[in-house]
Amino acid sequence: MTDGGARYGDIMLRLPPWLLAIAERENPVFTSVEARMRFAIELAQQNVRRRTGGPFGAAVFDSATGHLAGVGVNLVEASHCSIAHAEMIAIVMTQQAVGHYDLGAAGHAYELATSTEPCAMCLGAIPWSGLRRVVCAAHGEDAAAIGFDEGAKPADWPGELGRRGIEVIRDVLRSEAQAVLQEYARSGGLIYNAQQPA
Amino acid sequence: MTDGGARYGDIMLRLPPWLLAIAERENPVFTSVEARMRFAIELAQQNVRRRTGGPFGAAVFDSATGHLAGVGVNLVEASHCSIAHAEMIAIVMTQQAVGHYDLGAAGHAYELATSTEPCAMCLGAIPWSGLRRVVCAAHGEDAAAIGFDEGAKPADWPGELGRRGIEVIRDVLRSEAQAVLQEYARSGGLIYNAQQPA
Secondary structure (H helix, E strand, C coil), rough: CCCCCCCCCCEEEECCCHHHHHHCCCCCCCCCCHHHHHHHHHHHHHHHHHHCCCCCCEEECCCCEEEEEEEEECCCCCCCCCCHHHHHHHHHHHHHHHHHCCCCHHHCCCEEEEEEECHHHHHHHHHHHCCCEEEECCCCHHHHHCCCCCCCCCCCCHHHCCCCCCEEECCCCHHHHHHHHHHHHCCCCCCCCCCCCC | CCCCCCCCCCEEEEHHHHHHHHHCCCCCCCCCCCHHHHHHHHHHHHHHHHHCCCCEEEEEHHHHHHCEEEECCCCCCCCCCCCCEEEEEEHHHHHHHCCCCCHHHHHCEEEEEEEECCCHHHHHHHHHHCCEEEEEEEEEHHCCCCCCCCCCCCCCCCHHHHCCCCCCEEECCCCHHHHHHHHHCCCCCCCCCCCCCC
């Protein structure tokens, strides 16, 4: 269709086999906020060490039971997809497993643990997802410190989510998540920021 | 893994066959901004009439040649995926066809025509995509008028994109796009707004 004769089809994002293996483990339960965040940071670290993408990890949990419901890591480069941020992958994996676009349907309460605070896109996606809580480790400025852009976010973004009934908890294991960002920068990982003025 | 024994796999978004058939037409060219927008609005209208999703359509074009590069419609409900907005589908389809997460790589200039101005999520996604221009028809408030939420956007969102080298053109065929929103509302289409305070 384009000059290069591109072919079109259903949209497919292949996940790294190590990530799918983790998702398919039998019914793991994470009872504390810290345990949930430690798991999200471990995903970020594995993504760096296995060289499957950027230094970001996220996971969705059933808030009441602590059951793991979905996982994600940054897959932008390998999947040729600028929206494949860790939070987006975790949200979509959970919704596809649950079979509904609204994770808050039928009174369910799901929460997202993300190793770095959401960028403007992921922040905008959260209200549409039906998530009830977002737990964050590293700050957006920690990602900016190694060169990543977080986009134009409302100054009081936790307040904006709060007004939509979504609780935000920050600074859970921040230093552990910062260490993963630093490890990625030291390893020479790609710091992509697509948009440069023409 | 969850209580319901959910199964996990690669992320797959199935596109309606009518949309894929349009994407695979041979090398169509749209020379004017209005022609590009008319096509995006036609996608929105087809999505309503075929009952495959919400009243939103988008398309990506090579700015220099006018070749169609990717298409999208709202597929949230059918695909069980809250991020499946028209703009996101069009961006990802284009990136997968081009084989790069940055549509601005190698000096290329691609533009997005969207039948309604982007919500907070899609707005946040635009700088990461490498798009150089965004053309809009209906305003966010036109979607809000039939019950859709557009999220927390910066007051001067065109200026925010402009500062990143992305041109914004508004009000192209607005009334035609408004008519599709109104047709959807009259037809009793689902107006989903996932997040309700618990």
